Amino acid sequence: MYRDKSIQRISSDIDWDLVVIGGGAMGLGCAMESAQRGYKTLLLEANDFASGTSSRSSKMIHGGLRYLRQLDIAMVRQSLKERGHLLRHASNWVKEQRIIIPLYKRQELVTYSIGLFFYDLLAGRDNCQSSKLLNLQEIKDSLPGLATEGIKGGVEYSDGLFDDARLAIGLAHASSAMGATVANYMPVDSLMKTKSKSGQDKLIGVIATDKETATSYEIKAKKIINAAGTFTDTIINLDQPQESHKQVISQGSHIVLPAEVFPATKGMLIPQTEDGRLMFCLPWHGRILMGTTDIQMQKASWQPKPQQDEIDFILENSQSYFQHKLQKGDILSSFAGQRALISGSVSSKELSRTHKIIRSSSGLISVLGGKWTTYRCAAVDAVNQAWGKDTNKSHQSILNDFSQGALEDDSSQFIHPNLPYRIKQIERAVKHEMVVNLEDLLARRTRALFLDAKAAVACADDVARIMAQIMGKDSQWISSELSSFQESVKQYLPQ
Ligand SMILES: Cc1cc2nc3c(=O)[nH]c(=O)nc-3n(C[C@H](O)[C@H](O)[C@H](O)COP(=O)(O)OP(=O)(O)OC[C@H]3O[C@@H](n4cnc5c(N)ncnc54)[C@H](O)[C@@H]3O)c2cc1C
Incomplete structure (x- = not known):
């Protein structure tokens, strides 16, 4: 995967079958699906x-116990099927994770056992290890850091745990290998239109700018898929300025802690905190990932940051469950993500995580909502909108x-010393994974910023020098990278 080759193709090939706007899970899934069907596909990512x-x-490839509680059976079944697919075909990234739900009322032992029995049943042949009931001693043995007062027993079940950014890079690699052209730091600024014979507007392409060189390109395409995540409405408005917003934005934050505060190889899920939210602790890359919150936002942000009261909420709620009384000083890193949920009149906690594909009168195909677990389903639906259903079912997953x-x-x-990444791995990412800046490398090719923000800062200078050597950059580039990295780090360090 080489960025200069992609730019070369964009500047010489002006006619594409499909342009995908957005290089997140949905966009990459669309690029992969379209390229696999043999269409000349270009994916443009703004950052x-x-x-x-x-x-x-939250790094879970899951059926979603929450959706089971909401009796959204179709969603759970589809998600469990995708979980099975990813555990088989993306096993470099997605692993089975045992998760324990401690329960405080005897009645809940019955309800959760029945619920998880159906969860396993709905997975059918895609099921992982079966769920089981646990007594208090078994919970103590599996979750040594748990405060066990009041616990009557619990249940243990399986879901998938993954590295989201690394799976995305895997998808970018796989799409390229299938013949798609992918380019990062290439925002779509506007859409090109013509009038059809009947006088209707028809989309014929996009105008995108290479952020590295400030060069703009007019790119013609037969079909355009808008997979801009929380910015999908912005692209819809480039096409139809009067169109009302289709999505609402909600934010969820996480904290990352040293493994010692909760030394367990199994995860823990609290399905309902006092105010009805879901909380989890998951072992992730040798740390503990804990979250999450759910707050409605006025608008999408390019660089969301956890709010003070989100961090306080997670810390306060942890007090009832951890032997170690968590403090802000324990936090190694924190991060926020924003969801684009399909608009409705209920609160963001209740809005559906399913996806929806819409098509405008000028032909723009937009992907709304969705979740990582089911990115493939959203991608197939969007690509079907562009090209019709695929009759060739023999595609192999090459992930x-x-x-x-x-x-x-x-x-x-x-x-x-506190990060699990080696110099050769860094060099390889810089050479083969379209790294443009220091943050790409420390946040997404490695997860250093997510695992330990201070350690990431401490090694930034060395890493920038390695990058500069490979990329042929000078000392001025190193200084400028280090200063913009210092700004980015503020998102990850709780104040
Ligand atoms: C807190 C939180 C926890 C979650 N946990 C889980 C989980 O555990 N499991 C799960 O299955 N799902 C989870 N989800 C949902 C999942 O993360 C999302 O559904 C998924 O990542 C959305 O992918 P996307 O491609 O639609 O959006 P994004 O990843 O946001 O991608 C959209 C891309 O479009 C780009 N873009 C925007 N405008 C332009 C433009 N003009 N030109 C070019 N590119 C543009 C953006 O830069 C962005 O990279 C979670 C979501 C949140 C918020």
């Missing part, structure tokens, strides 16, 4: 791949041909 919501998720990012037999130095 880095997955720099939007798709690197800021597993691409690695997680780490190299086998790599004994090079770690970039920092």
Whole structure:
């Protein structure tokens, strides 16, 4: 995957079958599906791949117990099927994770056992290890950091755990291997239209600017898919300025903690906190990931940041469940993601996470809503809108041909004693994974910023020098990268 080759193709090939706007889960899924069907496909991402919501998720590939509670059976079944597919075909990224739900009322032991029995049943042949009831001692053994007062027992079940940004990079690689052209730092600024014979507006392409060189390109395409996530309405308004907003934006934040505060290999889920929210603790890359919140926002942000009261909410709620009394000083990193939910009259906690594909009178196909777990379903639906249903069912998933990012037999130095990344891995990412700046490398090719923001700052200078050497950049570039990185880090460090 080489950015200069993509730019070369964009400047020489002016006619495309499909342009996809947005390089998150949905856009990358569309590019992969379209390229697999043999269409000449171009994906344009405004910033880095997955720099939007798709690197800021809760890292679960899940059927969704919440949807089961809401009796959204179709959604649970579809998600469980996708979970099975990803565990098989993206096993470099997605692993089965056992999760325990501690329960405080005897009655809940019955309800959750029945609920999880159906969860397993709905998965059918895609099921993981079966769910089971646990007694208090078994919970203590599995979750040594848990405050066990009042616990009557619990249930244990499986879902998938993944590295979202790395799966996105895997999808970008796979789409390129299938023949798609993908480019990051290439925002679509406007849409090109012509009048049809009947006098109606018809989309014929996009105008996009390469942020690296400030060069604009007129790109013609037969079909255009808008997969701009929380900015989907912005693109819809480029097409139809009067159109009302189709999505509402909600924000969820997470904190990352050292493994010692909750030393468990199994995850924990609190399905309902006192104010009815879902809370979880998951072991992720040797740390503990904890979240999440759900607050409605006025508008989408390119760089969402956890709000003070979101962090306080997570810390306060943890007090009832952890033996270790968590404090702000324990937090290694925090991050926020924003969801685009399909508009409705209920609160964001209740809005559906399903996707919807709409098509405007001029032909713009927009992907609304959705979740990572079911990105493939949204992509197939969007590409079907463009080209009709696919009759060739023989597509092979080639995701597993691409690695997680780490190299086998790599004994090079770690970039920092607290981070699991080595110098050779960094060099490979810079050479082959379309890294443009320091944040791409430390937030999404590695997850350093998400795992330990201070450690990421500490090694930034060394990493920038390695990058500069490979990319042929000078000392001025290094200084400018370091200063913009210092700004980005503020998103991840709780104040
Ligand atoms: C807090 C939180 C936790 C979540 N946890 C889970 C989970 O555990 N499991 C799960 O399955 N799902 C989860 N989700 C949902 C999942 O993360 C999202 O559904 C998914 O990432 C959305 O992908 P997307 O491609 O639509 O959006 P994005 O990832 O935001 O991608 C859209 C892209 O479009 C680009 N873009 C915008 N405008 C332009 C333009 N003009 N030109 C070019 N590009 C443009 C943006 O830069 C962005 O990269 C979670 C969501 C949130 C907010």
